[in-house]
Amino acid sequence: MAERLTARAALAAVAESFQELPEPEGPPAPPDGPLGWPGYDEARARATAATGETESVVCGIARIGGREAVAVSFEFGFLGGSLGQRTGDRLAAAHAAARERRLPVVSLIATGGSRMQEGMRALAQLQRVAHESALTRAAGLAQLAVARDPTTGGGWATLGAGADVILGLPGAQIGFAGSRVRPADADPAAYTAEAQLAAGHLDAIVAPDALAGTLGHYLALLTSPSAEPAEPPAALGAAEPPATGWAAVQGARAATRPRAPRYLDAYFETRAAISGDRCGGVDPGLLAGFGRHAGRTIAYAAQCGTRTTPAGYRTAARLIRLAGRLGIPVLTLIDTPGAANDAAAEHAGAGPAIADLFAAVATAPVPVTSLLIGEGGSGGALALAAPGNTWATPDSYFAVINPEAAAAILKREPAAAEPTANELRLRPQDLLDLGVVQGITAPRD
Missing domain, CATH: 3.90.226.10 (2-enoyl-CoA Hydratase; Chain A, domain 1)
Structure with a gap:
């Protein structure tokens, strides 16, 4: 007691x-x-x-x-x-x-x-x-x-x-x-x-x-509101974009590639976390909270490279709505092979949770800045992306679906995942050409 x-x-x-x-x-x-x-x-x-x-x-x-x-x-x-x-x-x-x-x-x-x-x-x-x-x-x-x-x-x-x-x-x-x-x-x-x-x-x-x-x-x-959007963090990994789509996928999946905790540690001088979706769930692969960067408060929601569960999406939506009420800009870090898609995720409401996060981002009364730092797997990653203010690191990719699943849907052999990745135009430079991202961040000098 x-x-x-x-x-x-x-x-x-x-x-x-x-x-x-x-x-x-x-x-x-x-x-x-x-x-x-x-x-x-x-x-x-x-x-x-x-x-x-x-x-x-x-x-x-x-x-x-x-x-x-x-x-x-x-x-x-x-x-x-x-x-x-x-x-x-x-x-x-x-x-x-x-x-x-x-x-x-x-x-x-x-x-x-x-x-x-x-x-x-x-x-x-x-x-x-x-x-x-x-x-x-x-x-x-x-x-x-x-x-x-x-x-x-x-x-x-x-x-x-x-x-x-x-x-x-x-x-x-x-x-x-x-x-x-x-x-x-x-x-x-x-x-x-x-x-x-x-x-x-x-x-x-x-x-x-x-x-x-x-x-x-x-x-x-x-208690420190700010009207200015968060600046995207500098890249911590590769300095140059990959030559091929398959190389982009392999680089984003590399075990040595920097993940969200490293980005948060480098970006914030101090931070305080929030945890849980208030509906009975916690996703350890989704970090959220508030931090101090360059003298002002920035809210953050960061995927850690795992499949995001419904609890993770609800926690991110909770964070964005709270930041909106308090007048605090938001930074999201995108890194997931996709939303959790097992039976437990469906029972927990994967679709409604993702829909709610899309709505929270779309209606946020404060500026939201997003940085793609690794895998951008379909709608499970896009839900955290700010329309018109999403950036990418050189060692990342964003795709409508991962190349292995795309090959399967197209009834191709598993070995066709590599050429399919190239066709999907998922590299950071492709995303820039397509207008999906606003820029490719470089390592800080």
């Missing part, structure tokens, strides 16, 4: 300063709340005596990593960090303050869900919180969440899972179902930060002593 801090201790662990927001105005609560729940007022009084808080959440303006943010921190010791009417009042006021001051929102969550003693009045706060979060999102402001122990129920399904970047503490209980309402035979390991990361619902698990620095890093990257 992760260490359970009080709301103010959690704030002190990540913020250099904190100023609490004023208590929102509202009508006085009736005795024992909207349901007249016997003993509810006494339970609240005991919670206040034990924690020093008058509600389950503390909200204010914090400075984290030198950046101002509206911070929300849950006090689990106050009725299990549950959400009630006054909790909703405070959360709504916090989001309103974020929009008024143009600040990101950082939520440090530790909650068991909605407050039973307030019945449906408490549950309805989830709609209210979701509405406020949507308004903040529409205002182009970043929302970060830290899932502490536990983060369950509506708090997870709104402030947590609805955030742009979601971090978890090691061993934290995270899930919609709290520990007392899960099926008796449920595997407890499924409701952990580690399981949620593996399923694509968290971006990272961060140790408590690294949390302040990690939040500061994300805040610095996510």
Whole structure:
């Protein structure tokens, strides 16, 4: 189990300063709340005596990593960090303050869900919180969440899972179902930060002593909009384009050819990853996140030379839409023999995932720059390509289909793959002549 801090201790662990927001105005609560729940007022009084808080959440303006943010921190010791009417009042006021001051929102969550003693009045706060979060999102402001122990129920399904970047503490209980309402035979390991990361619902698990620095890093990257497109990275491999189509294919498939991690390391001074498609999947062959290049933030989605799965395409689409909301230009690195085409990929929605990524690129409100760094296999590669702003390295190729498959479709012998590659005009210089790419990048001097 992760260490359970009080709301103010959690704030002190990540913020250099904190100023609490004023208590929102509202009508006085009736005795024992909207349901007249016997003993509810006494339970609240005991919670206040034990924690020093008058509600389950503390909200204010914090400075984290030198950046101002509206911070929300849950006090689990106050009725299990549950959400009630006054909790909703405070959360709504916090989001309103974020929009008024143009600040990101950082939520440090530790909650068991909605407050039973307030019945449906408490549950309805989830709609209210979701509405406020949507308004903040529409205002182009970043929302970060830290899932502490536990983060369950509506708090997870709104402030947590609805955030742009979601971090978890090691061993934290995270899930919609709290520990007392899960099926008796449920595997407890499924409701952990580690399981949620593996399923694509968290971006990272961060140790408590690294949390302040990690939040500061994300805040610095996510609050730096820029209108200028990303410049394509310099080539890291071959300096000259290949003589033949087959040579282009062989060069792009060479084990020694530079892959996406090398390009990202060379291009960015620092970067912070996002992970997962928020639909139950992670593709380790698709890297995504935000980095600092030449003093400004660039978002990136990079294929690593493997077949991209539906989770990979959904993660890339998520990245591009997030960058669009935050006003951050995007760089995509294209390198795949094609989309995953096995039965599992079809069950997971390969076609819809690729269609969604095409739509995200086509409608991005920020400039997208693409660089073909290796194999460009059919629509599975084209989905990441920016129309009118795609470049190629000398050791790459782009084809409507790989030459072996093309030969098979044309009912040619397997040995015909080589001449078929030449006919497909898939070399970088061919792509330039055809107007598919804007240029061939050269190694930097």
